[in-house]
Amino acid sequence: MIHFVILLSRQGKVRLTKWYSPYQQKERATVIRELSGLILSRGPKLCNFVEWKGYKVVYRRYASLYFCMCIDQDDNELEILEIIHHFVEILDRYFGSVCELDLIFNFHKAYYILDEILIAGELQESSKKTVARLIAAQDTMVETAKEEAGSISNMISQAM
């Protein structure tokens, strides 16, 4: 099971956190501090895994952003590495060549996408197409809602 997902920038700035196991706010801060010390200092060409307090943290660097997932001892590290990549590919498809800036300004969208890929710490959907379809459906709902709101405000302004 995945216990949490953290996105860190190279400077150690937090870009996204998702906790699937219960952590108090204080513990979260400690976890992030410890992991950023552990992972950001690792040189290239090393394993993408770190052992940490009886768990394993799998991380992968994309440009200046580190995607980290914490898993149990008996999980398959290579699989998690690919789940991370799966997530990034979907982000890329959604944002159209995603970059860190997209995630900074749209972190809630990134959360919605993550919610379609992982649920309760498990991979729930491995088909990119299905995820994309769902996110699109949700976005259409947002659009219609906006249009409705727009037309109402138009009507009001006309009436006045």
Added chain:
Amino acid sequence: MEQLKTIGRELAMGSQGGAWAGQSKEFLDLVKSIGEARSKAEEDRIILREIESLRRRIAEPDVPRRRMKDYIIRLVYAEMLGHDASFGYIHAVKMTHDDSLPLKRTGYLAVTLFLNDDHDLIILIINTIQKDLRSDNYLVVCAALTAACKLINEETIPAVLPQVVDLLAHPKETVRKKAVMTLHRFYQRSPASVSHLISNFRKRLCDSDPGVMGATLCPLFDLITEDVNSYKDLVASFASILKQVAERKLPKTYDYHQMPAPFIQIKLLKILALLGSGDKQASGQVYNVLSDLFRKCETSSNIGNAVLYECICCVSSIYPNVKLMDAAIEATSKFLKACPSDSHNLKYMGIDALGRLIKINPDIAEEHQLAVIDCLEDPDDTLKRKTFELLYKMTKSSNVEVIVERMIDYLISIDDNHYKADIASRCVELAEQFAPSNQWFIQTMNKVFEHAGDLVNSRVAHNLMRLIAEGFGEDDEGADSQLRSSAVDSYLRILGEPKLPSLFLQVICWVLGEYGTADGKYTAAYIIGKLCDVTEAHLCNDTVKAYAISAIMKICAFEIAAGRKVEMLPECQSFLDELSASHSTDLQQRAYELQALLCLDSQAAGNVMPLDASCEDVEIDKDLSFLINFVQQSIEKGANPYLPESERLGMSGVSNFSSPYQQEASSHSLRFEAYELPKPSSIPVIPQPFISTSTTDLVLVPDTTYYRENNQASKLIVGPEASSADAGIKLRLDGVQKKWGKPTYSSSSSITTSVEKTTNGVVAHQDGIRSHSRDTTYDSRRQQPEVSVEKQRLAASLFGASASKTEKKATMAQKAPKGNSTNAEKSSVVRSVSPGTSKDKTAPPPDLLDFGEPVPTSAPTIDPFKELEGLIEPASALGPLYNTVKTGGDKAQDLMALHMDTPPSVSRTSLSLASEGTYSTDKSSYTEKPMIAVKKGPNLQDALHKDATARQVGVTPTGNNPNLFRDLLG
């Protein structure tokens, strides 16, 4: 400039499918200022200011709903950065009640991020979740299910359970999938509350949608882990699903990097590993599909290796099959011999796989010794630790010295306390199990205690004391006393060290007290002096002081008992005075006891503190028989006799019942005796009295089964060591072949091992081996010479002194050409540039990111080398601008940069830098632009639109940050 970039980006994105639309300027400003913050302190200031303003504004009456959504997103952001936004939780909860889906989703997102499942506000959301689960809009239902996964706790499960179960039959597959996962979560939270619904998971396994089927594997995996036997009937189904998946029967959309549904394959393999474990029949159904997978798995991609690794795990778990084992071994060696570019991950997996396979066949480690030693020497800590884990699994008495020495060296070199404790306890375990000599054992333990004394479990210390006291179970008293005196010697030497962990001091004090004067080498005064020094030189706690004073007391008692006079040293006297005035009553008592002891005569002192009696059982006279005379006298003098409580209460009848109880109790104790009787021949004799007296004995097991149990027990539990070993640290011996045992039982032990050898049936015979291993714990040392020659040779070649040297040389020789080739083929470009651009942190190291993805076929149109030539100059001139360059280039760099091979990534970096200053490279980026737009394919219109809008506000690709517009994925 930074602002312009952001605006440009904003506009560009705003035109693209609404991805960036709908956020307030305030939010964008906040995020931007955070992005520009130079330090954590500045970031904190900004967020705190923001939180203050939000606290004010969120509490205003009649905040428009859209604005409230914006506030809540900003709170989420603040909370994500580690600040407390609890004042806004209630507003997020309120937002979940909203009718509009976008707002509701925002509300759900915020509460799932804010609240753990034990938060008080959860109760306010239950009703909304209930309502939303019944909604006609499947998106609303999905949002509610996602929230339910995170928020519903054990008490609230019943409130939503019926709806969730209904949703398992929802027409939309997405809803079914999420319902399955939600139910799984409920199962994890509280298995009892959903235990009656488990059959639903079986049903969903046959779902028409592969996504739902894949999701169902998660709960089934958990359920099967709990109770394997109830799911044996599904083995065939799982195997056939796996076969179909591998044969690409699933829709193409589930393909991942040309692999057919690899994530589902992995989950299925995990399940099959559980089901086939130790079950020959179930395993037989899996062999075919596994060998198919081994054949089909391509090892060029990462995901292929992930599946392959899972296959190896599965093979090592199920009932062994020779052909599959060979395939697994071959795959493992491929991992271990992985090509250098991304070898570390694969080597790591290979070491792990090897650790699994040697449980079945210990000999396969031999051919990989070079690779293993290579990994052990690796600078990567992760790989090193994994290798230590492997070594731990393959430790034998022949290689224990080298392995433990390595471990201790590593232990000293790290400062990660968690791992230090871990590796220390492993050292202790191995040392106890395989120590070649007493001398070595004591030295090893001393090192471990010295460097990780405060981290090891106190049980380890007690174990050590017990070992020194009991010896190694040998009959040879001489060896034991030699062990003790060598321990005393080494401790007296170590006491000179400036700083020792408290636990270690306790051990030292105890051993010095018990055996300090035993061999007559040291005088009592000398030892007592040392013990007093301990308490002075080291800042010790009360426990150490207590150990010290007890030790002094023992030595004094031994002296008095031997008829020698004890002279009180001045430092001892002052120590005694200090303790008699201590705040700790325990210390006080010990001090007074010592003072009392000093006044006793030699016989009394000998009785109070008998020499070397720490292993003797203290006999407790439960009947207080020594008081009988006294009681008799008192009664004669007219005292009232003692009546038991029941009699005093007038219920004299009760006493009649006491006799059967007593009888039962005695039969219990008899039964224990029967268990301990080692000779099967004596068994038939013993039950006879039971049968005759068993009228009241309800507990007695029917005779036949009893015989059998007895038989087994007598075989398995051998001698008193068994229980003592059991009480100590748990010994992890699975997989370690047992060679030693008490000579008397050599027949039974040899049977176990021989069976194990012929069938590789570690799994099948695990029970036997495990219980057998317990008794051999201590015997192992004595039986050392019996280690088979072939094993010794293997170990010697693996870690023997002469062999390891040549191996290292060989590795060096191997390494050298590796390094050269890497330099030549890959990074020479980067390296040669790096002095000039070393300040440019934006260049991502390509190797880290490259996971063996196929090299993109679309070659860049511009020559990267030419650009680099132009780059070196401006880059160094750009020194002062570094900060702005960094943040600008950094953020905007496409995350998918990893898809590019080295040359393109270098060229891109050069562009981002060059755009700040040089014109020539700007031009090249500009000329490249149309090509990118064309390449975008389906996004062509978007790209052009993006470009156009950006130009309107003056952000052009030739301007500040062309990377913003760069589409690297192609």
